[in-house]
Amino acid sequence: MADAILSLFLDQVKTIIDKAKKEVKLLVGVEEEVEKLERNLDLVLSVLAHAEEKKTTDELVKKWLDRxxxxxxxxxxxxxxxxxxVELEVKGAENAANRQGKVTPFCNFLSCFSFRQLSSHRKVARSIKEINRRIDEIVKEKDKYQLESKKIELPKRPETSSFVDVSKLCGRDGVKRKILRYLLEGNSEEEAGKLIQxxxxxxxxxxxxxxxxxxVGNDPDVKKxxxxxxxxxxxxxxxxxxxxKAIIQGLENLSGSAAYGLESDPLEVLLGRISKSIEGKKYLLVLDDVWADKGEMWDSLKVTFDLGAAGSRILVTTRDLQVASIMGSSDYQIIHLEKLGDEECWSILRDTAFRGKDKLKSREDLEEIGRKIAKRCKGLPLAAKVLGSLLRSRSxxxxxxxxxxxxxxxxNLAQKEIFAPLLLSYYDLPHPVRRCFLYCVLFPKDFEYPYHGITSQWLAQGFLGxxxxxDLELVGLEYFNILVAHSFFxxxxxxxxxxxxxxxxxxxxxxGKYLAEDEFAMKVVESEHLSTNSTKHRHLLVMVDKRMTFPTFISGAEKLRTLVTYTGEDALTPKALRSLFNHCRRLRLLDFSLPVGPDHLCNEVPEEVGKLLHLRFINLAFSQKLERLPExxxxxxxxxCxxxxxCQNLKHLPESIGKLLNLRFLSTNGCFALTHYPKDIRKLTSLRTVLGAITRADRNDDKEFSLADLGNLKHLHSIRMKVVGNSIDKEEARKAELQNVEELLIYLAEGVEESAIIEALHPPSGIRFGFRDDYWLLLPGTK
Incomplete structure (x- = not known):
C-alpha cells in the first residue's frame, strides 16, 4: 500500500504548502525544510514503482517502504x-480587527500573533525538521537496494458495464440441479425419521x-x-x-430498530424465540461461509433446527470438509465443488472482456492469447471474472x-491461485483508487457498505484529492465505477x-487485508482499557459488547486517523469521549453510527472535540438523546461532513456554525426537535449536499436561514428541506438561484401550497424536484 499513500502524499503536501504561502509568511527555516522535503519526495517517487515491485520478494525493500x-x-x-x-490564528486576527472596525484581509504574521502562538509554530517547525531528517536518511538508503527510476504509467480508464455477473451460471448447471433435487425431494433418511437434512x-x-x-435460494421452485x-x-x-439473531431476522422478517431490539436478549431468549417461530414450519436455512469446526459450537442451535416441519433443509457452504460432517451432512449430501475447466474459465473471461466489443478487429488474435490467460485462472471463476474485467480496457x-x-x-504469494489475478487487477488501478479499495477492509466481512457513506469517508481521508x-463527489463516483469495472465490488x-x-x-x-497488513485493525472491548498492540494502526474499528462501555483509554492509538465504533446504547460515555479526544489528536474520521438501529449511541459530545484539528468527518446519526452540540x-x-x-432531540445547531467553511455535507434529517437553521449557514459556501434543512419562506431576518440565503450556496447540488412560514415572500424566494442544484426535495409546512412554492422558486428545467421521498415532480426538460 506504500506506493498508493506516497504517490498522493507529494500532491497533498504541495497543496498545503501553497495555501499557507498565500495566507501567511512562513517562519524562518520552515520554508527551507519544506523545499528540502519536496526534493526528497521527488527522489522517492522516481523509484517508487520499482520498490513496490521488489517488496514482494525482498524483505529489506518492504521494510524500507514501511519506514x-x-x-x-x-x-x-x-x-x-x-x-x-495558522488558519485559526488568521481567522482570530481578522475577527479581532473587524470588531475594532478595521477590515484587514491579510496581516503581518508577527504583528498579528502573540508570543504563545509564535512558540506553537516553532514547535511544529521543529517537528517538521525532525521528520524531514528521518526522510533524508531513508532517501539516502535507496541506492543500497538498487532501485531504478521507473515512470509510473497511468492505467487506462476501464469501460463501465452493467452489474451482471456472467460467472454465476457458467459450468454449474448440473450441480445446481443436483442441489435442487436434494432440497425439494424426499429421501430414505427422511423416511427413517431424520426430518431435517x-x-x-x-x-x-x-x-x-x-x-x-x-x-439455489432464489430459485422460484425453492421459494414456492x-x-x-x-x-x-x-x-x-x-x-x-x-x-x-440473523435466523430470527429471517424467520420474522425483522429489520432496522426491530432487529436491533434483539441485541439486549441473552442467547437463551433468542433460542426460545427461534424455537417458537420455527416449530412446524418448513424452512430452508442457508448458512454461508461456515468455518466453525467444533461441534459443540452448534449444539444449542441444532436443537432449535430440529423443531421445523418435515422436509425442512439446511444448506451449508464451507471450505472445510470437516465442517460439513459436523453440520450433519451424509457423504452423499456433500457437494464437492470442483474447479472449472479451462474452456469454462475462458467462457467467463471472454464474455467479460469482450462485452460490447463484437466488432473488434483484433479479436481473433486476442482470443488466442486469452485462452492462455484463462489457463492461469486455475479453474477459479472469480479469477476469470477479475482478469476479464482487467482485459476489458485493453484492445x-x-x-x-x-x-x-x-x-x-x-x-510467491499467499493463496497464489486467486491472489495473483487480483494483484494484476490491483496494480492496474490508479494509485488513489487503490487506497479507496484498501480502506474498505476496515469493515468486517459481509458488511453492507453504503455507497454515499463510503465515498464521503474516502473524501475525508484525502483519497479523492x-x-x-x-467537485470531489464526482471523483468519488468515478473511483467507485473503476472498482466496479475491475470486479472488486x-x-x-x-x-x-x-x-x-x-x-x-x-x-x-x-x-485487501493481505495488502494492507497492520494498517487496519478491528478490536473487541473486554475491559475499560484497550490496546491496539501496534503503533502502525491508523484505522481502527472498535466492537463494544452490549454489556460494556467504550474504553476510557486506548493505548498505542496516538496516531489513529480513523475510529469507527460498533456499540450498544449509552456505550459512548462523556468520560470515554473526553479521553479519546485528548489522546487521539490526529483523528480525521469519527463514525459513531454503527450498528444501524440503536437509539442512544452518543448522548453528549464533550467540548474537547474542538481539539481534533485534523477532523474531516463525524457521524453522530441516531443519537436520540443528543440535545446539543458544543460550540x-x-x-x-x-x-x-x-x-x-x-438525532430526534437535537434542539439547535451551534450558533458559530458559519466558521465551518470547508463543510460539504450536512444532514439533519429526522432531527424533529430542531426548529430552525442558524443564519450563518449561508456562509458555508462549500456545501454540496444538505439534508433536512429548515428554511424560512415568509421573511428574511438576521436570525434564521431563509430561501434567499440559498443563493449564497453556489456549489449546492442536492438539498432536502422543510419550508416553514405562513406565507411566501416571492421576491426573497427568487434570490435562491437554484441553477446549480440537481436535486430538490421539499417538505411543506402547513399553510404553504405546492403551486405557490413552485411559482416562487421557479426551479430550472432538468432539476429532480419533489415534495416527498417517493414522489418526484418531473419539470419540463427533466431527464
Missing part, C-alpha cells in the same frame, strides 16, 4: 497541524460457493416449496448469538501479452437506478 510510509504519515500530520493552526457445498475460496447458494428461506452469513468469526495484442507474461505470476473547489442494492449498498467478496476482503465543534476548520441524521 517511508510511517514518516510520510507523520509529515502529513505535522504539515496539516501547521496549516490549520443438511446439504453442504464444499470447496476452496473463489470457486463460487456463495453464488451457487444464492442461485419452503415457507421461509433464511440467509445467514456465518463467516470466520463464529458468534452463536449473532447467528441466532491490443501487446496489452494482452503483458498480462500473460507478467512477473506477478512468478511471485485536496482541491476545495473541485459486488452484490449491489439498486433503487431508482442508483446504487445504495454493495459488498466485497470474502476472498477480495482477504486480499467548540466549530473550531474544527477542516470539517467536511457532519452527519446528524435521526
Amino acid at each position: 517511508l510510509k510511517e514518516a510520510a504519515y507523520d509529515m502529513e500530520d505535522a504539515l496539516d497541524e501547521w496549516k490549520t493552526s 443438511t446439504i453442504s457445498i464444499v470447496g476452496m475460496g473463489g470457486l463460487g460457493k456463495t453464488a451457487l447458494a444464492q442461485l 416449496h419452503f415457507e421461509s428461506v433464511i440467509w445467514v452469513c456465518v463467516s470466520d468469526s463464529f458468534n452463536e448469538k449473532r447467528v441466532a 491490443t495484442k501487446g496489452e494482452w501479452l503483458s498480462i500473460l507474461d507478467s512477473e506477478i505470476w512468478k511471485l 485536496s482541491d476545495p473547489d473541485a 459486488q452484490d449491489f442494492t439498486i433503487w431508482n437506478g442508483q446504487i445504495y449498498h454493495f459488498k466485497l467478496h470474502d476472498i477480495v476482503h482477504d486480499f 467548540a465543534l466549530c473550531n474544527i476548520l477542516n470539517l467536511e 457532519l452527519m446528524l441524521t435521526g
Whole structure:
C-alpha cells in the first residue's frame, strides 16, 4: 500500500504548502525544510514503482517502504497541524480587527500573533525538521537496494458495464440441479425419521460457493416449496448469538430498530424465540461461509433446527470438509465443488472482456492469447471474472501479452491461485483508487457498505484529492465505477437506478487485508482499557459488547486517523469521549453510527472535540438523546461532513456554525426537535449536499436561514428541506438561484401550497424536484 499513500502524499503536501504561502509568511527555516522535503519526495517517487515491485520478494525493500510510509504519515500530520493552526490564528486576527472596525484581509504574521502562538509554530517547525531528517536518511538508503527510476504509467480508464455477473451460471448447471433435487425431494433418511437434512457445498475460496447458494435460494421452485428461506452469513468469526439473531431476522422478517431490539436478549431468549417461530414450519436455512469446526459450537442451535416441519433443509457452504460432517451432512449430501475447466474459465473471461466489443478487429488474435490467460485462472471463476474485467480496457495484442507474461505470476504469494489475478487487477488501478479499495477492509466481512457513506469517508481521508473547489463527489463516483469495472465490488442494492449498498467478496476482503497488513485493525472491548498492540494502526474499528462501555483509554492509538465504533446504547460515555479526544489528536474520521438501529449511541459530545484539528468527518446519526452540540465543534476548520441524521432531540445547531467553511455535507434529517437553521449557514459556501434543512419562506431576518440565503450556496447540488412560514415572500424566494442544484426535495409546512412554492422558486428545467421521498415532480426538460 506504500506506493498508493506516497504517490498522493507529494500532491497533498504541495497543496498545503501553497495555501499557507498565500495566507501567511512562513517562519524562518520552515520554508527551507519544506523545499528540502519536496526534493526528497521527488527522489522517492522516481523509484517508487520499482520498490513496490521488489517488496514482494525482498524483505529489506518492504521494510524500507514501511519506514517511508510511517514518516510520510507523520509529515502529513505535522504539515496539516501547521496549516490549520495558522488558519485559526488568521481567522482570530481578522475577527479581532473587524470588531475594532478595521477590515484587514491579510496581516503581518508577527504583528498579528502573540508570543504563545509564535512558540506553537516553532514547535511544529521543529517537528517538521525532525521528520524531514528521518526522510533524508531513508532517501539516502535507496541506492543500497538498487532501485531504478521507473515512470509510473497511468492505467487506462476501464469501460463501465452493467452489474451482471456472467460467472454465476457458467459450468454449474448440473450441480445446481443436483442441489435442487436434494432440497425439494424426499429421501430414505427422511423416511427413517431424520426430518431435517443438511446439504453442504464444499470447496476452496473463489470457486463460487456463495453464488451457487444464492442461485439455489432464489430459485422460484425453492421459494414456492419452503415457507421461509433464511440467509445467514456465518463467516470466520463464529458468534452463536449473532447467528441466532440473523435466523430470527429471517424467520420474522425483522429489520432496522426491530432487529436491533434483539441485541439486549441473552442467547437463551433468542433460542426460545427461534424455537417458537420455527416449530412446524418448513424452512430452508442457508448458512454461508461456515468455518466453525467444533461441534459443540452448534449444539444449542441444532436443537432449535430440529423443531421445523418435515422436509425442512439446511444448506451449508464451507471450505472445510470437516465442517460439513459436523453440520450433519451424509457423504452423499456433500457437494464437492470442483474447479472449472479451462474452456469454462475462458467462457467467463471472454464474455467479460469482450462485452460490447463484437466488432473488434483484433479479436481473433486476442482470443488466442486469452485462452492462455484463462489457463492461469486455475479453474477459479472469480479469477476469470477479475482478469476479464482487467482485459476489458485493453484492445491490443501487446496489452494482452503483458498480462500473460507478467512477473506477478512468478511471485510467491499467499493463496497464489486467486491472489495473483487480483494483484494484476490491483496494480492496474490508479494509485488513489487503490487506497479507496484498501480502506474498505476496515469493515468486517459481509458488511453492507453504503455507497454515499463510503465515498464521503474516502473524501475525508484525502483519497479523492485536496482541491476545495473541485467537485470531489464526482471523483468519488468515478473511483467507485473503476472498482466496479475491475470486479472488486459486488452484490449491489439498486433503487431508482442508483446504487445504495454493495459488498466485497470474502476472498477480495482477504486480499485487501493481505495488502494492507497492520494498517487496519478491528478490536473487541473486554475491559475499560484497550490496546491496539501496534503503533502502525491508523484505522481502527472498535466492537463494544452490549454489556460494556467504550474504553476510557486506548493505548498505542496516538496516531489513529480513523475510529469507527460498533456499540450498544449509552456505550459512548462523556468520560470515554473526553479521553479519546485528548489522546487521539490526529483523528480525521469519527463514525459513531454503527450498528444501524440503536437509539442512544452518543448522548453528549464533550467540548474537547474542538481539539481534533485534523477532523474531516463525524457521524453522530441516531443519537436520540443528543440535545446539543458544543460550540467548540466549530473550531474544527477542516470539517467536511457532519452527519446528524435521526438525532430526534437535537434542539439547535451551534450558533458559530458559519466558521465551518470547508463543510460539504450536512444532514439533519429526522432531527424533529430542531426548529430552525442558524443564519450563518449561508456562509458555508462549500456545501454540496444538505439534508433536512429548515428554511424560512415568509421573511428574511438576521436570525434564521431563509430561501434567499440559498443563493449564497453556489456549489449546492442536492438539498432536502422543510419550508416553514405562513406565507411566501416571492421576491426573497427568487434570490435562491437554484441553477446549480440537481436535486430538490421539499417538505411543506402547513399553510404553504405546492403551486405557490413552485411559482416562487421557479426551479430550472432538468432539476429532480419533489415534495416527498417517493414522489418526484418531473419539470419540463427533466431527464
